[in-house]
Amino acid sequence: MESGNVREGLWPVQKRTNKVQYFLEHHNGFFYILTNAPLKDTETAVEGYYLARCRAEKSLMDKWQVVALPGSDCTFQDMDIFHEHLVLFLQKDGLPLFCSIDLPVQIDFQEPKELGDFTPWFFPIPSNLCSILPGPNNDFMSSTFRLVVSSPVIPDLTVDYDMRKKTFTILDQEEVTGLCSSLYTVGQSNVSSIQQNLQLIEDSQSWSDLSKLVSCERVQVVSHDGVSIPLVILYSRGAHIHGESPGILYGYGAYGEDLDKSWCSDRLSLLARGWVLAFADRH
Structure with missing residues (x-):
């Protein structure tokens, strides 16, 4: 809709097409x-979503230019936009990632580029098994993006990522009642980071981690029909007895969703009694 002429009504950006989605x-x-709309004027095939853009003018909205393809080893899931940055939500090998690209994007090429060509800053995260959820990021002019980061062995962390300075700050972490003396502190220098030249982290920037008490690993297992399934296995290093401990297998495969493997204190009682917990995701 043209803000200066609201009586003209809404403009359709693109006609509805079966099984095609658009996020603007x-x-x-x-x-x-x-979008996952079929690519035009190119022989490049892409699965899932890619990033395109068009002029916000009624006569030009059908002239799309493909900006970025996700690459062979990751997929685009969602995006958010700010005055100076575009944030992309990704999945790589079934695991979540976030990155930012500086805006405005200069596009002077004929063929679509891959994400890496835009020098993205990948947000450092503490574990490759993390669950990552966006916080309230409502200020368009802000250069800070807030996430809630969690894993089966890391209680919920609230983290602010400064996309301009390419640094991050831990604001808060959920306290685990009754286990504080058993938690181990891990400095941010142990962060799994795609970003190169990660700055040295001050001593105050650390989080509580149960990985010395609880093992959390991701493996590939083959189902009865030969399909490889990612399996996350969780057990107490002290209470688990190999070959004897009981186990629970969680499985879910509907609607393209993965199981929630974020921090959950309700699991601690089972783990302390030697149970093995396994989470089977969609492939």
Whole structure:
């Protein structure tokens, strides 16, 4: 809709197409579009979503330019946009990642680029088994993006990522009542980071981690029909007895969703009694 002429009504950005989805964000006269629409004027095949853009003008909204393809080893899941940054939510090998790209994007190429060509900053995360959820990021002018980061062995962390300075700050962590003396502190220098040249972290920037008490590993197992399934296995290093401990297998495969493997204190009682917990995700 044209803000200066609301009586003209709404403009359709694209006609509805079966099984095609569009997610739009506006920035500096452009619509940035995350979509799985068939690619035009290119022989490049892409699965899932890719990033395109068009002018936010009624006569030009059908002239899309593909900005970025996800690459062979990751998929685009969602996006958010700010005055100086575009944030992309990704999955790589079934695991979540977030990255930011500086705006505005200069596009002077004929063929679509891959994500790495835009020098993205990947947000450092404490474990490759993390669950990551966006916090309230409502300020368009902000250069800070807030996430709630968690894993089966890391209680919920609230983290602010400064996309301009490419640094991050831990604001808060959920306290585990009754286990504080058993928790181990892990400095951020142990962060699993795609970013190169990660800055030295001050001593105050640390979090509580149960990985010295609880083993958490991700393996691939083959089902009865030959399909490889990612399996996350959780057990107490002290209470588990190999070959004798009882176990619980959680499975879910509907709607393209993975199981929630974020921190859950309700599991601690089972783990302390030697149980093995396994989470089977969709492949």
